[in-house]
Amino acid sequence: MPATVNPLSQFAAASLEAAARLTRISMDSAERTIAIQLEYAKGAVKQATLTAHAYAQVKDVNQLAGLRARIAENALENTLGYSRSLYEVASDAQSELGKLAEANMSVFQQSVAESVDQAAKSAPAGGDMVAAAFKSSLAATTAAFDTFNKAARNVASYADASVRTPARSKK
Secondary structure, eight states: OOOOOOHHHHHHHHHHHHHHHHHHHHHHHHHHHHHHHHHHHHHHHHHHHHHHHHHHTOOSHHHHHHHHHHHHHHHHHHHHHHHHHHHHHHHHHHHHHHHHHHHHHHHHHHHHHHHHHHHHHHSOTTHHHHHHHHHHHHHHHHHHHHHHHHHHHHHHHHHHHHHHSOOOOOO
16 A cells, blocks of 8 residues: 655645745844944944044134035945945845745645645545635635735835935935
């Protein structure tokens, strides 16, 4: 007698692998974020030193006003660069998590469909209609998930474009 493969155990194994991948994505994102923060902190210390030297060499009020404007502009550029870097990490993580969710949903759907097929084979008469109804419901759920996922990707794409496009100053 051939052994019956339990599709749900396959799903459980895939879920374990997905959890490991989720952990890797999270750790990689955390590592990149910490690296960006350290880089920004080093830059801030260097900039503070340069600023202190520049203030020490100021000779009149006009120089002071010009220096303050340059420092403010530099600080704004650094902050925007920092924000963009962090956004890139978050965007990459979101993309990877989306791929992971899609893959898991596919494995889940396949496992459920196989379980329903196995159950329908051993069910009494009329069980095939219940199985067909369940599969129809699963197909509707899949379509809804795909629509939601596509909408989320579109929103992320628009947000990405607006963050990556440098602001144009009005002159």
